[in-house]
Amino acid sequence: MLWRDFDDLNGFWDPWREFEWMRRRLSRLISEPTYDFPPVNIWVSDDDTVVTTEIPGIDPRDVDISVTGRTLTIRGSRKSEELKEEDSYHRRERWSGRFSKAIELPFNIEADKVSARFTKGILYITLPKAEAERPRKIEIKSE
Amino acid sequence: MKAGTKELQKKEARVKGDVERTKEKRLYCPAVDIIERRDDIVLIADMPGVDEKSVEVTLEKDVLTIYGEVEPEIPENHRLVSSEYGVGDYQRSFTLSDEIDRNKIKATVKNGVLRVVLPKVEAVRTRKIPVKAA
Numbered sequence: 071m072l073w074r075d076f077d078d079l080n081g082f083w084d085p086w087r088e089f090e091w092m093r094r095r096l097s098r099l100i101s102e103p104t105y106d107f108p109p110v111n112i113w114v115s116d117d118d119t120v121v122t123t124e125i126p127g128i129d130p131r132d133v134d135i136s137v138t139g140r141t142l143t144i145r146g147s148r149k150s151e152e153l154k155e156e157d158s159y160h161r162r163e164r165w166s167g168r169f170s171k172a173i174e175l176p177f178n179i180e181a182d183k184v185s186a187r188f189t190k191g192i193l194y195i196t197l198p199k200a201e202a203e204r205p206r207k208i209e210i211k212s213e
Numbered sequence: 214m215k216a217g218t219k220e221l222q223k224k225e226a227r228v229k230g231d232v233e234r235t236k237e238k239r240l241y242c243p244a245v246d247i248i249e250r251r252d253d254i255v256l257i258a259d260m261p262g263v264d265e266k267s268v269e270v271t272l273e274k275d276v277l278t279i280y281g282e283v284e285p286e287i288p289e290n291h292r293l294v295s296s297e298y299g300v301g302d303y304q305r306s307f308t309l310s311d312e313i314d315r316n317k318i319k320a321t322v323k324n325g326v327l328r329v330v331l332p333k334v335e336a337v338r339t340r341k342i343p344v345k346a347a
Contacts, residue, residue: 188324
């Protein structure tokens with residue numbers, strides 16, 4: 071496909087390439103890749119972006135997703151186990167407490183159409199691109 | 214936040230010797246809490262992507278193994294542009310002491326968290342002896 075070929079050409083501006091590059095550069099500054107919590111994976115198509123994150127054991131009501139312009143913010147908290155006085159930890163490795171993470175996407179988000187799903191401890195957030203920023207197919211008329 | 218001070222990256226499971234899995238999928242070591250209560254020991258493991266059908270709890274001799282298989286859910290017609298966490302199966306083993314009543318072990322999974330309750334044998338349940346002031 072013609073557009074695909076263009077995409078692979080050097081110098082063709084891909085906002086996602088820049089996004090990844092920025093992130094790598096930032097993490098190099100801190101020497102170790104330290105991402106703020108929770109870690110996310112980002113998937114894109116022409117029309118939208120899907121952000122996924124693993125936050126097991128959380129009550130979906132304790133998660134707050136907000137969108138402004140190009141920024142997605144995920145906030146939430148997970149309570150630690152309630153222990154009685156005689157109970158004791160042998161191991162305590164699981165995280166607990168509050169978290170907040172903001173992700174800036176390379177396009178404006180259609181805030182009204184954002185949807186989220188929580189299944190098996192994984193959160194899926196679908197963020198459609200603002201109408202004006204979607205790629206448009208232009209028909210070529212033959213005379 | 215407590216999480217900020219701890220290592221939060223998923224850890225790959227250690228493999229004994231050079232034994233490898235036939236599957237090419239990654240294998241992670243789930244983070245666990247183990248709590249001893251008066252009548253039982255509770256093991257809680259974070260295993261996102263796992264449900265009651267894809268998790269296995271086995272007890273062989275004195276080794277308790279938890280295993281979870283994850284079928285990665287990939288959004289259709291999307292490409293991955295940024296990845297901060299990996300997806301794979303989970304496995305971890307623990308040795309149990311004799312004080313566990315093996316026939317009464319119960320396991321449940323909810324929202325990607327496995328919870329195994331290991332009841333203590335009747336005889337070892339600690340009895341609280343009240344100390345009276347003389």
